[in-house]
Amino acid sequence: MLRMKRVPTVVSNYQKDEGEDSPLRPEGCGRNCLRDCCIQGAKLPLYSFKRVNKAVVVSGAESKPPIEFLDCLLLGEWEDRMQRGLFRYDVTACETKVIPGKCDFIAQLNEGRHLKKRPTEFRVDKVLQPFDDTKFNFTKVGQEEILFQLEVHEDGETCFFPSAPIDPENSPSIVAINVSPIEYGHVLLIPRILECLPQRIDPESLLLALDMAAEAGNPFFRLGYNSLGAFATVNHLHFQAYYLAIPFPVEKAPTQKIAALEGAVIVSELLEYPVRSLVFEGGKSVIELANKVSGACICLQENNISFNLLISDRGKRIFLFPQCYAEKQALGEVSPELLDTQVNPAVWEISGHMVLKRKADYEEASEEKAWRLLAEVSLSEERFQEVNALIFEAIGSGHKQANGMPNADPNGEPSEDPVRVNGSSCPAMLGRKSDCLVRQ
Numbered sequence: 001m002l003r004m005k006r007v008p009t010v011v012s013n014y015q016k017d018e019g020e021d022s023p024l025r026p027e028g029c030g031r032n033c034l035r036d037c038c039i040q041g042a043k044l045p046l047y048s049f050k051r052v053n054k055a056v057v058v059s060g061a062e063s064k065p066p067i068e069f070l071d072c073l074l075l076g077e078w079e080d081r082m083q084r085g086l087f088r089y090d091v092t093a094c095e096t097k098v099i100p101g102k103c104d105f106i107a108q109l110n111e112g113r114h115l116k117k118r119p120t121e122f123r124v125d126k127v128l129q130p131f132d133d134t135k136f137n138f139t140k141v142g143q144e145e146i147l148f149q150l151e152v153h154e155d156g157e158t159c160f161f162p163s164a165p166i167d168p169e170n171s172p173s174i175v176a177i178n179v180s181p182i183e184y185g186h187v188l189l190i191p192r193i194l195e196c197l198p199q200r201i202d203p204e205s206l207l208l209a210l211d212m213a214a215e216a217g218n219p220f221f222r223l224g225y226n227s228l229g230a231f232a233t234v235n236h237l238h239f240q241a242y243y244l245a246i247p248f249p250v251e252k253a254p255t256q257k258i259a260a261l262e263g264a265v266i267v268s269e270l271l272e273y274p275v276r277s278l279v280f281e282g283g284k285s286v287i288e289l290a291n292k293v294s295g296a297c298i299c300l301q302e303n304n305i306s307f308n309l310l311i312s313d314r315g316k317r318i319f320l321f322p323q324c325y326a327e328k329q330a331l332g333e334v335s336p337e338l339l340d341t342q343v344n345p346a347v348w349e350i351s352g353h354m355v356l357k358r359k360a361d362y363e364e365a366s367e368e369k370a371w372r373l374l375a376e377v378s379l380s381e382e383r384f385q386e387v388n389a390l391i392f393e394a395i396g397s398g399h400k401q402a403n404g405m406p407n408a409d410p411n412g413e414p415s416e417d418p419v420r421v422n423g424s425s426c427p428a429m430l431g432r433k434s435d436c437l438v439r440q
Contacts (some may be wrong), residue, residue, distance in 0.1 A: 020111060036168075038143070042167050044143065045077075045163065046160070050156055051286065052286065077103045078147065078185050081147070084145065091110070091183065095362065098246075099354075099366060100366075101365065104249050106246070118393065125330060128304070139196065141221050149171070149173065149174050171194035175188070182242060185242050188240055189238065189239040191205040192204075199228050200301055201298060203291055207287060209225070210311060214312070220244060221242075224243070224346065225239045228241075230307055240348075255270055263284050264283055265280060265282050276381070277320060278319075279317065285423065299393075299395070307322045308322060308347040324379055337378075341356065341373070349373075
């Protein structure tokens, strides 16, 4: 793995506090941002590619593809930004190890992320909240932090333009660096950035994320999504992505097929893992897969159930994790021992990449401790089956039980014989009204 060169630190526009904005001047605000003051006449690289809209082959059925251009472009631009000193710390200097045990959890000591990561600025008890322009959002990032615009179309050729105008009337999707990275190549995918969409999944945005995963063509490149209430820290629609050159523990966990949906999408349930999850694969096309998964996410959003999403295997395998850790934390139901670690279990931690903020926690990391933390994230078995019933009622047109396995009834009744996975119980979040405001 390449190492960051030691260069003088540059405080990027993204890192400055809101109070550091200079007064508006005719040439802009002085921060070269994406707002009206600076965007007129601005140009950024543009990568445009054709959607591969064919049947999605279930995981493991294809050989490893050659390195793709998008993969090289992203890494080349990311390394350029690290040479220019636009990150808050040197992520390649962070210690990392595989924790001995059955799951092979991965531990990383990342003290810089703890000290310098942007704090959460909104309620954690509401999954859907309106966009608030007074809070930090990605239109305030500096243009130097943007790697390129990303455009997907149904036909034509793949093209790259080193300098293309930003069209405010046709809001571009962009790929930008995450200045508080967890791993090599850590970036943000921000769909239709100028529309200022709140952090909520919709079919179009999820399809874009699947398209990006497929176009990158690298099995070590995964995208993740955190809803509000599941440790998203910015209420502006975005996905995260980075490279990890070994499997995530959740990718190796066994699954049990529980449903076949219209459009040939297969749904399985995760086994022998501390966080209960649904796994979506297959589909007659990437659009079918995106529609079913986004339908499940929209169902959770509308029922105020926080969740995380991992897009794996070049966009062909998607893990959906309903979770309740922040809720339990707000209610005082998480043990002081776990709270003292200051680990916020978002998509990467839930997937098995444990980002630890204290050296003692890193040195004493064990599979038992990682399992205990993640078990607090998981819905109880009963609640998980109730949530499954809601999801299948929302997306289960053509829903069939697979291989005679027990399954949540699409009419809303939980299975009489649900699959059992280790984990701890937590209160139901559905319909709960809370006035608590928790800042992470």
